[in-house]
Amino acid sequence: MKKRNLLLAALVLASLPAAPALAGWKLVPHAKPIAVAKGTLTVTPDADWNRWSVRPIKKGEVWTLDGTGLNEVYFVSGLIVGETLYRDADKKNRPLPTLTKGMTLTDIPEFFESSNRIALNTSLFTVTGVEPAKMGERDAVKFNYEYAVEGSPLKRRGMAIGSLSGGVLYLISYTAPATHFYEQNRAKAEAIMASAHY
Template sequence: MKMRVRLALVGAMVLAAATPALAWKLVKVGDQIIVGKSSMVITAPTQWNRVTYGPIKGSEEWTLDGLTLNELYVAGDIASGKPLLYEFNKKDNPLPKFADTMQLTDLPDLVERTWRVARNAVVFKTTAVEPAKLGGNDAVRIRYEYVRDGSNLIYKGIATAAVVHGQLQLVLFEAPALFYFDRDSAKAVAVMDSVTFRVMPVAKPS
């Protein structure tokens, strides 16, 4: 079993090295980053690499060593009726949608249902749900682990989510349970704890 996990991890590292170059920017300690032009602002407590686009509006992906090894997914201002990730197959395999009527207690299930579809998680376990704060707002901190279809590699994750002004705010980190999660999760939590929200301009009526 350990050998299969090691081989899966090596495969992930090879995939990361083989991925075509993305548009990356270095985030330095103290940099204030407006996430995807949303209301979410991160004041970087440590250095990260930041890809300059995200899978959905208002989102970005950050990493330390490559997205397959340690992925920090930040998404601000997810509107009601929108998914947490990009939908590759809306017709036949749609993602669950956020609703502004959801309570914090509904968000762990939303993450699980999303990951089962988008990440092909055949095994998904929420290991802890705790009260938290995100930019001074009541939030929920979710700890989970999962295995993707066709893989023996266990991923562990931690997410902090809040509903602010009727929109979902999400900061989520995941990495292989073997080595990377334990090494890097504290840095991800520090990013979550650094979040603030800016006042967005009110759109003028057309």
């Protein structure tokens, strides 16, 4: 009986929501080159930013100015074949797409879009423009996007730059509410992207 009670209690414990520990933030000073996402991708911001101690994936990193829901820069450095852009929240039912062998620059926007559609659980995600770009001296692709999620009247906009070298992905995205925040901090995000190299 006691064993059964313990088992039941363990099941209850396991089913309780996990504790989302409060994040810690570190200052990223402006005008100093810094390697991001534990990889070789390096940027030099023109303004001070806050770096989150929590990493969405091992090769990812998040920066913000006022809070991730208001302005978020997401870095991915050195994603390899078989890895996902975000952490798989429901791998069994809604797996995130993985980076595949033979992927080219033009595939990056679609990979980003399909990853976000699943991660954000929204069908309202649109890539609005794709153009060739440079990440340092490497070829890259730059694109814009916008989306909304169910239950919120807020529209969000973003831009991203991605590059592939030997099948390994390097990516930076900037996302903010379309109202006020996107334009307010767009230049700071562009400065980060323009300084990026690996």
